[in-house]
Amino acid sequence: QGPLVESGGGSVQARESLTLSCQASGYSHQRHCMAWFRRFPGKGHEGVALAALDGSTYYADSVKGRFTVSRDNVKNTLHLQMSSLRPEDTAAYYCAASPRPCILSANYLSPTNFVYWGQGAQVIVSS
Numbered sequence: 001q002g003p004l005v006e007s008g009g010g011s012v013q014a015r016e017s018l019t020l021s022c023q024a025s026g027y028s029h030q031r032h033c034m035a036w037f038r039r040f041p042g043k044g045h046e047g048v049a050l051a052a053l054d055g056s057t058y059y060a061d062s063v064k065g066r067f068t069v070s071r072d073n074v075k076n077t078l079h080l081q082m083s084s085l086r087p088e089d090t091a092a093y094y095c096a097a098s099p100r101p102c103i104l105s106a107n108y109l110s111p112t113n114f115v116y117w118g119q120g121a122q123v124i125v126s127s
Contacts, residue, residue, distance in 0.1 A: 002118065003030065004095045009121030016085055020121055022078040022095030030116060033102035034071055034078045037111060038091035039120075045094065047109030051078060052102035060109060063089075085125045092120040 003026040012018050024031055036048040049069035050058040057069050068081040078095055096114035 003116050004097060004118035006093065006095050006118040006121035009093065009123050011124040011126065012085055014086055014125055014127050016125075017081070017083040018085060018123060019082065020080040020093055020095075020123070022080075022118055024076040024078065024095075024097065028073070028076070030099050031076075031097040032100055033098045033108075033113075035096045035098075035102075035109065035114060036069060036078070036080045037094045037096055037114075038089075038123075039094065040091050045111040046091075047106075047111075048093070049080065050102050050104055050109055052104065056102070056104060058102070058104035058106075058109065060106070082123070085123075087125050087127045090123060090125050092122050094118055094120045 005023045008020040032053050034051045037045040039045050051069045051071045066084045071078045095118040097116040098114045
């Protein structure tokens, strides 16, 4: 296992909810900024949400108001609560971490800014 391990993926119906979790291990300074990304079949990673060390967050427009990201720096976990799920949310979801502080902006929500990655958790939303 790597330093980040996701869990909680699965299959749900549209408008239902699902929560993803990411368990981190290793040195805490490696996880100054944490994020969720997703990848659609045949496409690159799309940023979903950022979670800074102080708990401040940023969301992609596509999930704003439906998804909530949170982190527990004591338990070394990152969560993504997803509600009002849509079929277009179907993707593999990845937890990522960077030793650099978050810049809460769309430009920072890019896979090139993150060093550590989980193996991914599949989310399937049926209509």
